[in-house]
Amino acid sequence: MSGGIRRPDAGGTLLALSNVYKAFPARKSFFSAEVVSVRAVDGVSIDVPRGKTLGLVGESGCGKTTLGRIAIRLLAPDAGTIRFEGLDITHLSGEALRLTRRRMQIIFQDPYSSLNPRMRVRDIVGEGWHVHGIARGKELRERAERLLVRVGLTAEAGGKYAHEFSGGQRQRIGIARAIALSPKLVVADEPVSALDVSVQAQILNLLKDLQEEYGMAYLFVSHDLRVIRHMSDQVAVMYLGKIMEHGPSAELFREPLHPYTRSLLSAVPMLGNAPQERIVLSGEIPSPTAPPPGCRFHTRCFMAQPVCAEVCPLLREAAPGRFASCHFVG
Amino acid sequence: MTGSGGIWRDFARRLLRNRLAAAGGLVILFFFLVAAFPALFTSRNPDRIDVSVILQPPSAAHPLGTDDLGRDVLARVVYGARVSMKVGFVAVGIATAIGLVIGLLSGFYGGRVDAVLMRFVDIMLCFPTFFLILSVIAFLSPSIVNIMAVIGLTGWMGVARLVRAETLSLKERDFVAAARAQGAGTARIVFRHILPNALAPVLVSATLGVAGAILTESALSFLGIGVQPPTPSWGNILTIGKNYIEFAWWLSLFPGLAILFTVLGYNLLGEGIRDAADPRLSGR
Amino acid sequence: MSGPLLAIRDLRVDFATEKGTVRALFGVSLSIDPGETVGLVGESGCGKSVTALSILRLLPSPPAIVRGGEILLRGENLLDLPEKRMCEVRGKAVSMIFQEPMTSLNPVLTVGEQVAEVFTAHRECGRREAAARAVSWLGKVRMPDPERRAREYPHQMSGGMRQRAMIATALALEPSLLIADEPTTALDVTIQAQIMALLQEMRERERMAVLLITHDLGVVHDFADRTAIMYLGRIVEIAPTKGLFSDPIHPYTQGLLASLPGKGTGTARLSSIPGAVPDLSSVPPGCPFADRCPYRQAALDRFRGGADSRDSLGICDREDPPLFEYAPGHFAACHYQRAMRGGGAS
Numbered sequence: 006m007s008g009g010i011r012r013p014d015a016g017g018t019l020l021a022l023s024n025v026y027k028a029f030p031a032r033k034s035f036f037s038a039e040v041v042s043v044r045a046v047d048g049v050s051i052d053v054p055r056g057k058t059l060g061l062v063g064e065s066g067c068g069k070t071t072l073g074r075i076a077i078r079l080l081a082p083d084a085g086t087i088r089f090e091g092l093d094i095t096h097l098s099g100e101a102l103r104l105t106r107r108r109m110q111i112i113f114q115d116p117y118s119s120l121n122p123r124m125r126v127r128d129i130v131g132e133g134w135h136v137h138g139i140a141r142g143k144e145l146r147e148r149a150e151r152l153l154v155r156v157g158l159t160a161e162a163g164g165k166y167a168h169e170f171s172g173g174q175r176q177r178i179g180i181a182r183a184i185a186l187s188p189k190l191v192v193a194d195e196p197v198s199a200l201d202v203s204v205q206a207q208i209l210n211l212l213k214d215l216q217e218e219y220g221m222a223y224l225f226v227s228h229d230l231r232v233i234r235h236m237s238d239q240v241a242v243m244y245l246g247k248i249m250e251h252g253p254s255a256e257l258f259r260e261p262l263h264p265y266t267r268s269l270l271s272a273v274p275m276l277g278n279a280p281q282e283r284i285v286l287s288g289e290i291p292s293p294t295a296p297p298p299g300c301r302f303h304t305r306c307f308m309a310q311p312v313c314a315e316v317c318p319l320l321r322e323a324a325p326g327r328f329a330s331c332h333f334v335g
Numbered sequence: 336m337t338g339s340g341g342i343w344r345d346f347a348r349r350l351l352r353n354r355l356a357a358a359g360g361l362v363i364l365f366f367f368l369v370a371a372f373p374a375l376f377t378s379r380n381p382d383r384i385d386v387s388v389i390l391q392p393p394s395a396a397h398p399l400g401t402d403d404l405g406r407d408v409l410a411r412v413v414y415g416a417r418v419s420m421k422v423g424f425v426a427v428g429i430a431t432a433i434g435l436v437i438g439l440l441s442g443f444y445g446g447r448v449d450a451v452l453m454r455f456v457d458i459m460l461c462f463p464t465f466f467l468i469l470s471v472i473a474f475l476s477p478s479i480v481n482i483m484a485v486i487g488l489t490g491w492m493g494v495a496r497l498v499r500a501e502t503l504s505l506k507e508r509d510f511v512a513a514a515r516a517q518g519a520g521t522a523r524i525v526f527r528h529i530l531p532n533a534l535a536p537v538l539v540s541a542t543l544g545v546a547g548a549i550l551t552e553s554a555l556s557f558l559g560i561g562v563q564p565p566t567p568s569w570g571n572i573l574t575i576g577k578n579y580i581e582f583a584w585w586l587s588l589f590p591g592l593a594i595l596f597t598v599l600g601y602n603l604l605g606e607g608i609r610d611a612a613d614p615r616l617s618g619r
Numbered sequence: 620m621s622g623p624l625l626a627i628r629d630l631r632v633d634f635a636t637e638k639g640t641v642r643a644l645f646g647v648s649l650s651i652d653p654g655e656t657v658g659l660v661g662e663s664g665c666g667k668s669v670t671a672l673s674i675l676r677l678l679p680s681p682p683a684i685v686r687g688g689e690i691l692l693r694g695e696n697l698l699d700l701p702e703k704r705m706c707e708v709r710g711k712a713v714s715m716i717f718q719e720p721m722t723s724l725n726p727v728l729t730v731g732e733q734v735a736e737v738f739t740a741h742r743e744c745g746r747r748e749a750a751a752r753a754v755s756w757l758g759k760v761r762m763p764d765p766e767r768r769a770r771e772y773p774h775q776m777s778g779g780m781r782q783r784a785m786i787a788t789a790l791a792l793e794p795s796l797l798i799a800d801e802p803t804t805a806l807d808v809t810i811q812a813q814i815m816a817l818l819q820e821m822r823e824r825e826r827m828a829v830l831l832i833t834h835d836l837g838v839v840h841d842f843a844d845r846t847a848i849m850y851l852g853r854i855v856e857i858a859p860t861k862g863l864f865s866d867p868i869h870p871y872t873q874g875l876l877a878s879l880p881g882k883g884t885g886t887a888r889l890s891s892i893p894g895a896v897p898d899l900s901s902v903p904p905g906c907p908f909a910d911r912c913p914y915r916q917a918a919l920d921r922f923r924g925g926a927d928s929r930d931s932l933g934i935c936d937r938e939d940p941p942l943f944e945y946a947p948g949h950f951a952a953c954h955y956q957r958a959m960r961g962g963g964a965s
Contacts, residue, residue: 064808065807079512079515106515106517107518113509118510119509121510121531122532132519133518136519173895182517201662202836202879203874204662206880207892210888230808231837231880268809269809272809273808274837274840274841289810290807
């Protein structure tokens with residue numbers, strides 16, 4: 006192992022991100038040479054408990070996808086630490102990183118671009134086995150076929166190419182690939198948002214069954230509150246690179262604390278609230294290249310006071326186990 | 336649903352349905368056979384001089400006539416095919432190999448590597464290629480090997496740019512991220528995930544490139560600094576032909592037609608591959 | 620009232636593809652009253668967008684061929700209109716907004732010019748007045764700072780603002796029917812709520828009928844008076860929205876509603892519809908839903924025991940069920956439900 010520091014397992018925490026920052030350079034406009042920085046993740050700390058699901062919800066540009074990729078070190082953070090099974094993996098590289106990656110996997114949103122069109126399905130699913138020398142040749146083929154059957158495809162699927170399958174079936178292939186190495190953590194990045202409703206339910210059920218069977222933890226990234234509610238034990242709500250609220254799913258959906266969470270929940274059709282009582286936020290989501298000062302949400306908040314434009318609220322424990330970053334909560 | 340190997344089967348089906356491309360393919364296949372088995376197409380020795388039959392028009396004994404030394408034009412064109420095909424393939428092979436390596440390095444690593452390699456490409460593109468070839472050949476001896484090498488070494492820039500662009504877009508695709516998450520190393524990502532997906536446009540450019548290389552070789556040989564007599568090449572047959580063009584048309588016409596058909600064949604095939612590789616164009 | 624605003628009758632559309640003719644619509648009938656909002660719901664490939672585009676005759680043809688049926692707008696068959704008259708219908712009587720406002724706005728014209736173009740194209744007024752009216756319409760759709768935004772290009776705006784601009788162009792000539800094809804699918808949740816609130820407000824103010832096409836049952840639940848569920852080129856159920864949600868009849872509708880996540884937090888499995896939507900090019904005979912239907916086996920058993928068992932054996936696999944009225948205005952197309960609930964009435 007490399008120079009990571011081991012520390013005792015903190016209360017069943019599998020993955021702990023603390024104070025993570027990530028910014029991307031971006032051209033201000035197509036013709037301008039001026040480079041601005043997009044603060045995709047702006048000081049985020051979250052824990053993913055072992056064998057449980059942390060739902061990460063937010064609107065486009067809130068940094069949830071970036072955070073998901075940082076969690077499994079597909080991206081390196083600018084600052085902050087990532088601990089996985091108590092081991093600091095923030096600066097792992099080379100062989101040590103490759104070995105760690107066996108235990109953390111990802112499922113992508115787009116079932117079309119996430120499967121190599123020039124590879125047979127069994128080679129896609131078994132790539133990890135091949136790379137880590139676990140199984141090759143005939144054994145790889147047989148194991149891949151068993152796994153494909155487990156995720157609801159047929160053994161014959163192994164000999165075909167990805168383009169011969171429908172979106173839902175492709176997503177099953179992506180799931181098989183993710184669980185092939187028996188990971189401890191799977192980042193599911195909008196795994197059902199490209200699928201039709203009736204197929205969505207099949208995939209969500211499959212993910213739940215597999216979690217039970219293999220005891221994996223999910224970091225479940227989605228913009229769809231209904232899906233998040235169904236899948237998650239814990240939920241973190243992101244807005245413009247920051248966590249607005251964090252807490253147990255049931256309580257968060259029953260009684261949201263942060264004004265942003267409240268308006269998000271009320272904006273979703275058919276989550277139990279009548280359209281008349283809906284909080285419709287005014288204004289647009291500000292650009293992450295120029296986030297507003299103070300509280301990120303104050304430009305659209307129905308509770309905003311002068312202090313909100315000046316002081317950025319910290320994420321505080323407002324009730325046992327429930328955290329919100331708002332001056333007027335808790 | 337189609338069976339396994341679906342992608343290539345679809346590709347072949349679309350390619351064969353394109354009549355022009357199929358015709359181009361047949362022409363090339365024909366010239367291939369000519370180059371590979373010249374004895375099947377002529378029983379004469381292309382180098383045998385026979386002063387008794389100088390500059391004979393086409394006849395039963397010499398279907399395409401004879402040249403100024405009494406050599407059989409059919410035999411010379413047939414054996415010349417060998418030179419043309421060889422030059423075309425080897426030169427394009429060299430260019431494609433260099434282009435692939437430079438393009439992959441540039442696209443995959445990006446940053447400073449990319450900047451340096453692409454400026455090198457820009458510099459190479461500043462030279463008027465043909466004159467570069469002319470001057471290089473003037474220094475070296477004009478042999479078939481040198482010609483292939485020089486055409487290859489000056490023709491890779493387009494491939495490099497193409498591969499770089501493909502690599503840039505492919506490396507951002509989710510399946511590459513997935514492979515990294517599986518623990519795949521750089522070599523595996525490049526050769527298993529990026530390269531196979533970047534090959535289709537390279538194949539198109541290589542096919543069109545063969546046509547270009549054959550033309551270049553013919554031009555060089557025509558100018559007398561290409562393949563040197565007595566080795567026959569379509570270009571140097573034409574050189575002789577131009578001296579007698581007023582009364583021995585066959586000496587210019589037949590090698591000319593050979594060049595025309597080969598180049599046309601490669602261009603049709605190349606465009607066919609391009610269309611077949613792009614499913615959006617199918618069914619039109 | 621003198622009958623419906625729009626009546627689609629037995630519309631049949633085919634697509635000529637590489638692999639042969641594919642039937643996209645199998646006889647769709649649908650009517651919309653003045654001022655009414657009808658939701659059209661279905662999964663990808665069910666034909667909901669094809670239905671919308673054929674109303675405006677915007678289906679790309681070669682591939683699309685209208686095989687039969689009629690589309691009556693105030694009694695006039697749009698399918699028979701010459702193209703010139705159809706241009707007047709588009710925008711003025713019926714207009715449409717699309718899912719992706721970025722690709723449906725022209726990137727090289729300012730937003731103001733594009734709204735103004737609606738007026739000049741229909742020769743409503745001169746350029747100067749058109750520009751002024753455009754600004755006023757941008758204000759009406761709650762575009763912030765309409766004077767300035769009118770001079771901006773689509774790429775300078777956010778998705779929500781572009782969708783507002785699209786709505787302004789669609790409503791500028793005060794059409795009596797607006798077709799909204801997935802108007803909020805590409806937008807964020809909070810922006811979705813804004814746009815739907817705006818559409819609701821405009822609909823009430825302009826007394827305009829809306830055909831709301833979406834895959835999101837939540838959206839129709841909140842906004843549509845009546846809802847039609849499409850599956851494989853057919854309407855399989857159509858009903859007043861309340862009735863559809865409280866008592867869904869077609870097994871597909873039931874499956875869709877049951878498979879919606881988020882009704883409770885939980886460990887519960889979602890009930891899901893087995894299998895996937897079949898490819899339109901290989902639709903089996905009989906009921907289009909048969910191979911995914913939980914009632915098919917029950918229907919088989921039930922009919923097998925019946926009096927004329929040989930006739931009814933496997934009716935789901937043999938006959939495409941017609942729509943049957945179960946409650947006032949509540950139609951569904953299912954052999955099993957008809958036998959179970961509908962008795963033998965007409």
